[in-house]
Amino acid sequence: MEAQSEAISTDVLIIGAGPVGIFAAFEAGVIGLTCQIVDGLDRVGGQCIELYPDKPIYDIPAIPSCTARELVDHLMEQIRPFDLPIHLGQRVFSVEQRDDHRWTVRTEKGTTFDCAAILIAAGNGAFVPQRLQVPEAAALEGRSVHYSVARLADFTEREVIVAGGGDSALDWTLALKGVAKKLTLVHRRNGFSAAAASVAAMKRAVNAGEMEFVVGMIDSLDAPDGVLRGVRIKHVDGTTDLAAQELVALYGLVADLGPIAEWNLDVLGGRIKVDTSNYESSRPGMFAVGDIAYYPNKQKLILSGFHEASLALRKAYSYAYPDKKRVHVHSSYDAKLAERVAHASDVA
Ligand SMILES: Cc1cc2nc3c(=O)[nH]c(=O)nc-3n(C[C@H](O)[C@H](O)[C@H](O)COP(=O)(O)OP(=O)(O)OC[C@H]3O[C@@H](n4cnc5c(N)ncnc54)[C@H](O)[C@@H]3O)c2cc1C
Structure with a gap:
């Protein structure tokens, strides 16, 4: 305050x-x-x-x-x-x-x-933003777990995961492309509730190797000493661990x-x-x-x-x-x- x-x-x-x-x-x-x-x-x-x-x-x-x-x-x-x-x-x-x-x-x-x-x-x-339902998230909020993007510059050269499938998630994913060192969009399904043009632009970026898209849900965060190192994604075939320094969860309000x-x-x-x-x-x-x-x-x-x-x-x-x-x-x-x-x- x-x-x-x-x-x-x-x-x-x-x-x-x-x-x-x-x-x-x-x-x-x-x-x-x-x-x-x-x-x-x-x-x-x-x-x-x-x-x-x-x-x-x-x-x-x-x-x-x-x-x-x-x-x-x-x-x-x-x-x-x-x-x-x-x-x-x-x-x-x-x-x-x-x-x-x-x-x-x-x-x-x-x-x-x-x-x-x-x-x-x-x-x-x-x-208020819908928060990540994993126990590690609360302690990292405002440092490496974000529910909005206040300044793009804070993500420069960072390994960033954006989670969500709505307009906000897609808009910020596209904005972070070229800013983040590594960028991954994670969404629970391969379908989005966002503008068709944004979805098409994201898919073009994936095809061009500028970012990744992973279908799944965030299962847990790897932050043993209070610093985010990675995110475990759960999907139909099991789990995948992704390296990440910043996680932007845009699940709506x-x-x-x-x-x-x-x-x-x-x-x-x-x-x-x-x-x-x-x-x-x-x-x-x-x-x-x-x-x-x-x-x-x-x-x-x-x-x-x-x-x-x-x-x-x-x-x-x-x-x-x-x-x-x-x-x-x-x-x-x-x-x-x-x-x-x-x-x-x-x-x-
Ligand atoms: C999908 C959908 C379709 C709809 N279609 C229609 C329709 O066709 N016709 C119709 O008449 N109605 C429709 N409605 C309903 C209509 O949108 C609402 O009746 C209308 O938005 C109510 O307006 P409001 O200004 O009272 O509140 P809201 O639109 O909810 O705005 C309230 C504002 O108050 C702010 N606020 C709350 N607490 C605080 C606080 N403590 N400090 C500062 N700010 C605060 C919020 O951030 C928000 O911006 C629809 C609703 C939905 C969800």
């Missing part, structure tokens, strides 16, 4: 930059609330980008069909007029309500926010409610119970919208989350400006909004 910074003050802090969190930021801007967004991942879009970017979505009002990636692109374009800060790659881990009823929120990277209300749009919780479970909220089945008149949780000033919200007959749909965010922010306004009465203006009559949108398209 990094050192704590000076607190960033804002009316609303939105936790989660999935589709619902992004749209919530737009609504906050329209209503006249300042807001900041924070997400544990290093890109926006939540499930849409992590789980099904190229699949079509057919049930967004007035958009007959778009891919999940296109939806996120449109949402990002929609918030552009408000120029909102988005803090990526930092999971929120603690929230604390002070005597003045404002909140202090901290991320794992040491960023601190001071806000009047919190909108939790955290989906199924933070996505799993959702984990994580620190939110510690925030003293009423939770049911891993979701936060809310009042459906304003999507406020059991802690006044803290709202839950999108997939993480629980109420009877809740539908985990993007359009439900948009509605929930809109109502939650109207209540959040009363925490940020308790003495001010907010006057509702339809967006079609909102001159300030029209000006912002026009300015954003001029700049683009």
